[in-house]
Amino acid sequence: MNSNDQLPEAASDEAVRFDGVSKIFGSVTALDDVSLTARFGEVVVLLGLSGSGKSTLLRHVDGLQLPTSGNVRVLDTDVPTARPKALRRLRSRIGFVFQQFHLVPTLTVLENVCTGALSRLWGPRLGLPTYPRAVRLQALDQLDRVGLGDRAFQRADTLSGGQQQRVAIARAMMQKPEILLADEPVASLDPESSHQVMELIHQVATEERLTVLCSLHQVDLALAWGDRIIGLHTGKVVMDQPVAEIDHSEAMSIYARVGAENVAEAVAD
Numbered sequence: 001m002n003s004n005d006q007l008p009e010a011a012s013d014e015a016v017r018f019d020g021v022s023k024i025f026g027s028v029t030a031l032d033d034v035s036l037t038a039r040f041g042e043v044v045v046l047l048g049l050s051g052s053g054k055s056t057l058l059r060h061v062d063g064l065q066l067p068t069s070g071n072v073r074v075l076d077t078d079v080p081t082a083r084p085k086a087l088r089r090l091r092s093r094i095g096f097v098f099q100q101f102h103l104v105p106t107l108t109v110l111e112n113v114c115t116g117a118l119s120r121l122w123g124p125r126l127g128l129p130t131y132p133r134a135v136r137l138q139a140l141d142q143l144d145r146v147g148l149g150d151r152a153f154q155r156a157d158t159l160s161g162g163q164q165q166r167v168a169i170a171r172a173m174m175q176k177p178e179i180l181l182a183d184e185p186v187a188s189l190d191p192e193s194s195h196q197v198m199e200l201i202h203q204v205a206t207e208e209r210l211t212v213l214c215s216l217h218q219v220d221l222a223l224a225w226g227d228r229i230i231g232l233h234t235g236k237v238v239m240d241q242p243v244a245e246i247d248h249s250e251a252m253s254i255y256a257r258v259g260a261e262n263v264a265e266a267v268a269d
């Protein structure tokens with residue numbers, strides 16, 4: 001390749017960028033002048049007490065909610081000003097994992113995973129045989145990847161919570177997302193399953209150069225499986241650091257700060 005053939009330097013290695021984003025619901029400021037970035041392949045963990053704005057922040061990434069002010073740029077799309085078609089295209093590049101898994105309990109594990117491909121298939125699908133063979137094979141590969149290939153033909157509701165969340169991750173990966181949004185993905189799991197799920201999320205992020213934004217309540221999981229921690233408190237970013245530079249007590253300070261203020265407020269009351 002000669003110098004003229006060289007690709008222009010990528011405009012940015014940022015998958016997600018918030019610039020001065022505020023979100024106001026009536027009298028509540030859910031996000032308060034939030035600026036942050038998430039790079040391709042990075043696992044960004046959002047920490048903060050209930051009501052600190054984690055879910056609201058995640059909903060701004062795919063345009064489910066729009067900022068009151070400021071800009072959200074995701075995969076080179078300015079979300080607040082994106083036309084419906086551009087927003088649909090953007091959403092097809094973003095996968096989700098939820099606290100409650102959202103599997104169809106009466107369907108087999110394999111069919112649940114196949115539904116992750118629905119956005120790129122025409123027409124409704126009823127029953128496993130109605131999915132193209134290539135999709136079924138891809139779903140089996142994804143199930144193998146999450147360690148559940150042997151459960152493919154079991155009903156989803158016969159799996160443990162941790163297994164169901166792994167199926168949900170396999171389903172999300174069927175979409176071949178570039179960004180994965182995970183809203184408290186381990187909130188209903190025991191500690192061992194929580195580590196397994198977070199390890200899996202970290203593994204797929206590394207393998208696929210997938211950008212992950214994941215809200216959590218457990219500092220130990222954030223430190224073990226995140227690349228970066230963003231701490232939120234009443235909608236403000238109060239910490240934004242690589243995990244390698246944070247120790248446990250520093251991460252806990254996100255909560256300690258809240259505790260101190262609560263005490264101050266209680267005393268004032």
Ligand SMILES: Nc1ncnc2c1ncn2[C@@H]1O[C@H](COP(=O)(O)OP(=O)(O)OP(=O)(O)O)[C@@H](O)[C@H]1O
Nearest residue numbers: 025028029030048049050051052053054055056057
């Ligand atoms: N649609 C809405 N209408 C009004 N207020 C809202 C709405 N969505 C969120 N809020 C408020 O915004 C604030 C932030 O909520 P958010 O759900 O983002 O917090 P969170 O950190 O995700 O909490 P949790 O950890 O409990 O999920 C809260 O005070 C919440 O009540």
